[in-house]
Amino acid sequence: MQPEFKLVFQRCSDSLRTMTKPPSTDEIARAPALNEPPPTAKGATPVMAQYLEIKAANADSLLFFRMGDFYELFFDDAHIAAKVLGIALTKRGKHSGQDIPMAGVPVHAAQDYLHKLIAAGHKVAVCEQIEDPKEAKKRGSKAVVKRDVTRLVTPGTLTEDGLLPTASANWLTAVAPAADDSSLGLAWLDLSTGSFHLATLPTARLDAELARLAPAETLYPDNLTPDTTPLFMTLERLGGALSPLPAVLFHGGDAAERVATAFGVASADAFGELSRGELRAAAALIGYVEQTQKQAFAALKPPVRERLGTAMAIDEATRTSLDIVRSKTGDDGTTLLAAINRCVTAAGTRRLADQLSAPSTERDTIEARLDAVASFIDAQAARQTIRNSLAGLPDLSRALARVVLARAGPRDLQTIGTAIAQAEALLEHWPAATEAILLKEARAKLEARPQGLGTRLGSELADELPLFARDGGFIAEGVDADLDAARRLRDDTRKVIAGLQSTYCEQTGARSLKVKHNGLLGFFIEVPSAQAGPLQSAPDTYFHRQTMANAMRFSTQRLSELEAEIAGATGRALALELDRFHDLCEAVIAAREPLQAVADALATFDVAAGLAETAILDRHIRPIMRDDTCFSLVGGRHPVVERALKRQGGAQFVSNDCALGDEGDELGKVHVVTGPNMGGKSTYLRQNALIAVMAQAGCYVPADSATIGIVDALFSRVGAADDLARGRSTFMVEMVETAAILHQAGPKSLVILDEIGRGTATYDGLSIAWACVEHLHEQCKSRALFATHYHELTVLAERLARLENRTLSVKEWQGEVIFLHEVLPGAADRSYGLQVAKLAGLPAPVITRARAVLDHLERRVDGTDGQSDDDLFEGLPLFAAAKAPAPTAQPSDEHIEAAAKARLAELMAKADPDQMTPRQALDFVYDLAAKLRKM
Numbered sequence: 001m002q003p004e005f006k007l008v009f010q011r012c013s014d015s016l017r018t019m020t021k022p023p024s025t026d027e028i029a030r031a032p033a034l035n036e037p038p039p040t041a042k043g044a045t046p047v048m049a050q051y052l053e054i055k056a057a058n059a060d061s062l063l064f065f066r067m068g069d070f071y072e073l074f075f076d077d078a079h080i081a082a083k084v085l086g087i088a089l090t091k092r093g094k095h096s097g098q099d100i101p102m103a104g105v106p107v108h109a110a111q112d113y114l115h116k117l118i119a120a121g122h123k124v125a126v127c128e129q130i131e132d133p134k135e136a137k138k139r140g141s142k143a144v145v146k147r148d149v150t151r152l153v154t155p156g157t158l159t160e161d162g163l164l165p166t167a168s169a170n171w172l173t174a175v176a177p178a179a180d181d182s183s184l185g186l187a188w189l190d191l192s193t194g195s196f197h198l199a200t201l202p203t204a205r206l207d208a209e210l211a212r213l214a215p216a217e218t219l220y221p222d223n224l225t226p227d228t229t230p231l232f233m234t235l236e237r238l239g240g241a242l243s244p245l246p247a248v249l250f251h252g253g254d255a256a257e258r259v260a261t262a263f264g265v266a267s268a269d270a271f272g273e274l275s276r277g278e279l280r281a282a283a284a285l286i287g288y289v290e291q292t293q294k295q296a297f298a299a300l301k302p303p304v305r306e307r308l309g310t311a312m313a314i315d316e317a318t319r320t321s322l323d324i325v326r327s328k329t330g331d332d333g334t335t336l337l338a339a340i341n342r343c344v345t346a347a348g349t350r351r352l353a354d355q356l357s358a359p360s361t362e363r364d365t366i367e368a369r370l371d372a373v374a375s376f377i378d379a380q381a382a383r384q385t386i387r388n389s390l391a392g393l394p395d396l397s398r399a400l401a402r403v404v405l406a407r408a409g410p411r412d413l414q415t416i417g418t419a420i421a422q423a424e425a426l427l428e429h430w431p432a433a434t435e436a437i438l439l440k441e442a443r444a445k446l447e448a449r450p451q452g453l454g455t456r457l458g459s460e461l462a463d464e465l466p467l468f469a470r471d472g473g474f475i476a477e478g479v480d481a482d483l484d485a486a487r488r489l490r491d492d493t494r495k496v497i498a499g500l501q502s503t504y505c506e507q508t509g510a511r512s513l514k515v516k517h518n519g520l521l522g523f524f525i526e527v528p529s530a531q532a533g534p535l536q537s538a539p540d541t542y543f544h545r546q547t548m549a550n551a552m553r554f555s556t557q558r559l560s561e562l563e564a565e566i567a568g569a570t571g572r573a574l575a576l577e578l579d580r581f582h583d584l585c586e587a588v589i590a591a592r593e594p595l596q597a598v599a600d601a602l603a604t605f606d607v608a609a610g611l612a613e614t615a616i617l618d619r620h621i622r623p624i625m626r627d628d629t630c631f632s633l634v635g636g637r638h639p640v641v642e643r644a645l646k647r648q649g650g651a652q653f654v655s656n657d658c659a660l661g662d663e664g665d666e667l668g669k670v671h672v673v674t675g676p677n678m679g680g681k682s683t684y685l686r687q688n689a690l691i692a693v694m695a696q697a698g699c700y701v702p703a704d705s706a707t708i709g710i711v712d713a714l715f716s717r718v719g720a721a722d723d724l725a726r727g728r729s730t731f732m733v734e735m736v737e738t739a740a741i742l743h744q745a746g747p748k749s750l751v752i753l754d755e756i757g758r759g760t761a762t763y764d765g766l767s768i769a770w771a772c773v774e775h776l777h778e779q780c781k782s783r784a785l786f787a788t789h790y791h792e793l794t795v796l797a798e799r800l801a802r803l804e805n806r807t808l809s810v811k812e813w814q815g816e817v818i819f820l821h822e823v824l825p826g827a828a829d830r831s832y833g834l835q836v837a838k839l840a841g842l843p844a845p846v847i848t849r850a851r852a853v854l855d856h857l858e859r860r861v862d863g864t865d866g867q868s869d870d871d872l873f874e875g876l877p878l879f880a881a882a883k884a885p886a887p888t889a890q891p892s893d894e895h896i897e898a899a900a901k902a903r904l905a906e907l908m909a910k911a912d913p914d915q916m917t918p919r920q921a922l923d924f925v926y927d928l929a930a931k932l933r934k935m
Contacts, residue, residue, distance in 0.1 A: 039075055039095055046144045048074075048095060058125040058149055062117060065127045066147060070104040078103040084120045085113050111162045114153055118163060121241055124153040152292035155241040156217025159192045159402050161395065167349040168325070169195065173210070173239070174219040174288070176250045176280035177203065181229060185277020187285045188213055189300060191405075193350075193397040194596065196285075196303040198271075198278040203231060205308075210238035211316035212357045214326065219284050221247035238316070249287055255279035262286045263302060272305045293405060301596060311358035312696055313713035313744075317737045321718045322689055323640070325353045336690055339643040340699060342613045344391040347599060348606025352697075355607070359696030361710050366625050369698025371436040372604070374622060376612035383609050385429040389422050390606050396599040403588045410465040410474035413457055413584055416595065420454030423598050426605065439608065442601035449598050450591035457584065469581045472574045483576040490569035493562055497523065500558065508534040508542075515559070521545055522563045525554040611699050618643070620700035623691075624707040629668040629747060631660035631692075631783050635704030638687035639694070642702060654680075654821040658688045660750075660783040661709060667747055667802060668709075668783030670776055672793050673823070675808025676832035678839075680821040681787040682718055684808070685752040688785060689716055692750055711750045711783075715741040718754040731759030735768075742775050751776060751784040758789065766790045777803055794827035904928075 044052060047067075051074060055063045062080060064071035073081045074092070078101040082089035091099040105113040117124055131146040156172030158164050169190045176185040184203055189196040201209060210218075218239030226232045235242055256268040259282050268274055274282075282303060289300075320328050325337040332338060337356055343349045360366050376383040394415035402408040403416070423446045430443065462476045477484060501515040510531035517523050524545055527535060532552040535542040546553040588595065614620060618639070635655040642653040661668035673681050691701045692711045717737050738756055745751050756772050757765030769790050776784045777800045786793075794805045807828040811818040834854065838847050911924060 044095055045093065046142065048093070048100070050144050050147060054125075054127055054147065054149060058152070061123040061125040061152060063125050063127055063149075064105075064110070066107070066129050067104075069107050071107060071110055071126070072102055072104040074100055074102050076101075080122070081105075081113075081117070084122070085116055087113075111160055114160075115163050118153065118155050118158065121155075123155075123241075125149045126151045126153060150294050152294070154217055154243065154292055156215065156243075157191050157289065157292045158216070159398065159405060159407055161398060164192055164398070166346045168214070168353055169193070169350055171213045171215040172217050172219070172285065172288070173213060173215040174250075174281040174284045175206070175224075175231075175235065175239075176221070176277045176284065177224065177229070177231060178277055181231065183277065184231075185275060185279070185281040187278065187281035187303070188215065189285055189289075191289065191300075192401050193347075193599075194301040194401055194404075196282075196300045197306055198274060198282055198303050199306045199308070200275040200277050201308060205313075206231065207234045207238060208313065208315045210234065211319050212314065214238075215240045217241040217243055219243050219245050219288055221245065221250045223247045243288070245284060245288065249284050250280045252276045252280045255283035258283040258286060259303075263300075271303050274303075274305060278305065309712070310360065310362055312361055312693070312711055314357075314359075314693075315715065315740065315744075317740070318689075318714055318716040321716045322686060322693070324356050324690075324693060334640060334644075336640060336693065339640040340614045340618075340694070341610065342617075343606045343610040344387055345393050345602065345606045346395050347397055347603040348390070348610060351603040351607050352610070355697040355699075356693060359693050359711075360698070361696065361712055363625055363627060363710060366696055366698055366710075368436070368438050369608075370622055370625075370700070372438040372608035373611045373615065373698070373700060375434045375436040375439055376609045377615060379430075379434070382430050383612055386426055386605055387609050387613065389425050389429070390602065390609075393422055393602065394418060396595065396602065400588065400592065400595050400599065403585050404592060406585075408585060409468050410461060410581065411467065413581075413588065414461055414465055416588055417454050417457030417461065419598060419602065420449055420595075421458065423449050423602065424454065426602075430605075436608075438604055442604040445594075445597040445601035448594050450594050453587060453591055456587065460580065460584065469578060470574075472577050475577045475580050480576060480580060483573060483580070486569050486573035486576060490566060490573055493566045493569060496562060497559075497566075500562075504556075510534060517563075521553065521555075523555070523559045525556070525559070526551050527554075615700035618702060620702050621705065623695040623701050623703075624705075625695065626663065626707060626709045628663065628709045629661045629665055629783060630663045630707050630709040631658065631668055631688075631750070632662060632707045633658040633688065633691060633703050633705070636687055636691055636706070637702040638683050639690060639702045641683060641687075655704070656684055656687075656821075656823040658684075658785075658823075660688075660785070663707065667781050670773065670782075670784045670786060670800070670803045671806045672773065672796065672803060672827075673785055673787040673806045673808070674789070674791055674794060674828040675787075676810050676819065676828065677789075677836040679808030679810060679819050679832075680823075681808055682754055683821075684823055685718060685754055685785050685787055686716070689714060689750065689752050710748065712748040713744065713746070713750075715745055715749060715751045716753075717741060717756065718752060729759075734759055738772060742772065742780065745776070745780040745782045745784075747781045749780070749782040751780070751782045752787075753784065754787045755789065756786070766792060769793060770796070773803070774800070791828060797827075 039052060051063070051065050054065070055074075055077075062073060062077045065073065072092075078089060081087065082103045085103075085105070087103050087105065090102050092102040093100050114124055126149065127147050128150045129145050130148050130150075133145050136143045136145040156170065158170055164170050170192055171188045171190055173186065173188040176187075178184060181203055183200060184206065186199045186201060186206070186209060187197070199209070215238075218235055218241070220232075220235060220239075220242065222244035224232055224235075224244075226236075255276075256274075256279050259268045259274075259279055260266065260270070263270075265271075268279060314324075319326070323335045325335055326332060327335050337349075337353050341349055341352055343352055355369070360369075376386075396415060396419040399408065399412040399415040399419075402412050427443070427446055430439070434440065460476060460479045462474050465474045466472070475483060477487075497515055501513065504515070504525060505511060505513045508527075508531075510527045512531055513525060513527045515523060516526050525535070525542065526548075528551055529548075532554075535552070535554050536544070542554040542556060544552070545555050615622075634657050636658055637653050637655045645651060645653055658671075659669070660671065673684065675681055687702075691703060691706065692708060692714060694701045695706065695708050696711065717734065734756065738753070741751060741753070753772070753776075757767075757769040759765070760768075769786075769788055770793060773786055773793055773796055776782055776786070777796075797803050797805050805825065805827040806823050807826045809820045809822045809824050810832060811820060834847060834850055837850070913921060916924065
């Protein structure tokens with residue numbers, strides 16, 4: 001980044017931090033119960049004045065202020081930290097006559113506390129001591145150790161494994177709206193792996209993209225507020241933690257130059273023809289990374305421009321209803337990703353999640369992924385060997401990112417060395433003759449691995465490694481002669497100390513004598529007061545240092561000399577190790593690009609091998625992909641439900657066909673699906689949508705055969721939910737989502753709609769559902785599954801050429817309903833709602849009354865009922881209060897008997913004994929007897 005831009009960025013950031021901004025509800029809930037203005041440095045001690053100055057420059061973050069072995073927080077930060085972290089709130093001195101609230105966390109455990117604060121929505125500025133306290137003392141006894149913020153920890157800039165989600169990316173996004181709000185530039189990066197992407201999209205599609213990415217943090221210009229644009233509401237709902245930046249940072253005047261400079265290229269054109277919005281968003285991201293990381297720009301992978309139309313469009317509502325990679329209930333074990341994921345590495349799982357989140361619409365890409373899976377199905381021995389080699393492999397991409405960001409530890413170097421070794425092992429087990437282009441490319445990346453680096457890392461690092469380099473002990477013996485000598489001196493001197501203790505015990509006769517060490521006295525001799533006589537009588541040898549309550553402390557000339565030797569040896573050993581660590585990190589950084597390629601190749605192998613394993617174990621087949629509107633599934637199954645049934649040891653999943661289009665058809669079909677409650681309509685709808693997602697993600701699918709024309713957009717409206725925060729009832733949400741579908745769906749789309757119109761009056765709902773079916777057929781011309789309880793819609797099959805009826809079959813036996821879950825041609829004539837209500841446990845009187853009301857309503861429609869509505873309401877207190885004040889009588893036994901006889905006569909009139917087989921006649925008698933028992 002240019003110096004001029006850095007200055008502008010800093011000034012704008014400082015201005016932003018001092019601006020007054022209405023707090024959100026979450027901020028109000030997190031804020032401490034204090035109404036005092038921020039403290040000033042006037043009258044403060046030197047250390048507190050330093051703290052207040054640094055805090056003022058990071059007002060929007062909690063300040064971790066390093067003091068020795070602790071990060072301390074003061075004033076309002078202390079209140080917040082104590083509440084969120086559950087730590088003690090203490091005090092330290094006074095400021096302006098008031099106690100200074102203080103809370104602290106140990107440096108060695110800081111990561112766990114950071115995790116909690118970030119999860120609670122806070123940002124943390126980490127302020128370190130940037131000089132040795134001994135250097136500060138040279139400036140005077142009251143000199144303050146220099147400190148400065150070395151890093152801003154925000155939800156979107158995490159790199160530590162303990163803070164990151166293992167199986168998903170941690171996206172930081174930036175949104176740069178156009179002047180007319182018609183379109184916007186979107187940039188997103190994962191700092192933990194280096195992935196960087198750009199796109200230009202219509203503003204209306206932002207919610208779909210954010211729903212796909214689920215960003216941890218989103219950057220936006222601070223002139224974008226709830227009062228100026230509805231776009232802000234989308235960011236609040238789907239953008240994760242929101243971080244407003246000065247609008248000048250999104251200015252496009254020098255955005256191209258900033259992007260080019262950051263990646264070390266002559267022009268941003270090296271990354272393709274980027275739009276103005278993409279450049280603005282990318283420049284804002286780059287500036288934010290520089291600001292938060294407090295160092296030169298971290299080397300990310302070159303930005304990849306994603307073009308609209310290359311991935312299946314899936315909007316927010318569809319993702320919510322289908323639970324593709326995230327569950328609306330929060331239980332990610334019930335998602336499609338969980339059901340088919342057999343990857344053995346975190347990177348592989350993230351890659352698979354990305355493919356499922358954005359299924360490709362490019363047939364070549366899909367076929368290449370399917371070819372890779374097929375290769376591993378055919379090569380069983382290679383598949384098992386490679387999966388065993390990859391199992392438990394540490395995360396190379398994230399370890400590499402930490403090295404580049406100067407945030408790595410010895411274990412990250414070990415991870416990189418292990419990954420290189422595994423890459424070499426994979427080359428020995430995978431046959432080079434495979435025809436799968438993806439695997440050929442992955443193999444080429446492994447072959448281009450940095451030569452010798454893995455061997456060097458493996459030989460120079462010790463077997464047991466500390467978490468932090470500052471702890472030392474991570475370089476193996478025999479690597480550095482000077483280091484080995486310093487270690488021997490350090491260790492041998494400690495042995496000398498132990499020998500001196502024995503010598504002093506013998507000389508003085510004080511058997512309880514101990515040689516100890518602390519930071520104040522260094523090494524000293526401690527004896528009980530009762531045994532101190534011999535030491536006091538030899539002051540030339542034993543110098544008195546301190547008198548305790550029950551003990552006395554002494555020192556000797558030899559102890560003082562050894563202390564200096566040990567300190568020097570320990571410090572020299574650590575310094576030599578850190579030099580060696582720096583050299584190893586530099587070697588890794590120099591090999592950054594081939595190492596990133598190795599990480600990519602390992603993820604490719606893992607995904608392909610994992611999907612092959614799933615295909616074999618779960619009986620998945622390769623789909624045939626076409627460019628037309630064909631959609632033909634034979635024996636399709638719901639992957640999530642089937643996996644759940646298998647784990648529970650329950651019944652086998654009932655497979656079903658779906659034929660929404662045949663090969664060569666110009667347009668697909670619309671199926672109106674009717675059937676009973678709990679018959680399986682929603683499962684049937686979802687399984688066909690999920691099979692389309694899997695196929696275009698490059699997965700084998702759960703079916704006996706599948707031929708699928710590329711789906712450019714998937715729309716799902718299944719289930720009911722309100723949105724009270726935006727003032728929307730359940731029915732309003734249903735209508736809004738349905739409207740979005742009808743406006744966007746086209747001939748290559750796949751639409752699944754369930755129970756449209758059920759949230760309002762019967763005739764209103766039927767009319768809306770009727771019109772929606774006609775619009776899908778005539779205007780959208782989409783392939784569609786439309787499940788409904790409005791059986792009247794089935795007559796549309798007589799007048800709409802591409803509409804067919806399907807129904808879920810049931811069987812009635814001795815008054816009970818058996819759901820067969822089979823989808824058959826035809827239409828249902830009943831919903832069996834009362835039977836389902838009975839299964840749910842509604843009280844028997846309620847079921848009985850409901851049956852009577854249903855009988856009346858059905859006969860009234862048929863015109864065969866002489867009973868008036870007033871008679872039906874007799875005996876019900878609610879309706880009695882609304883009618884004449886005269887009391888009404890309970891239905892008599894004669895009335896109930898008459899109704900039963902009328903129902904029996906109706907059943908008998910419908911029967912035709914001459915057309916029955918003997919078995920059908922016997923079934924009719926049994927069924928009639930069961931009904932009589934219930935009357």
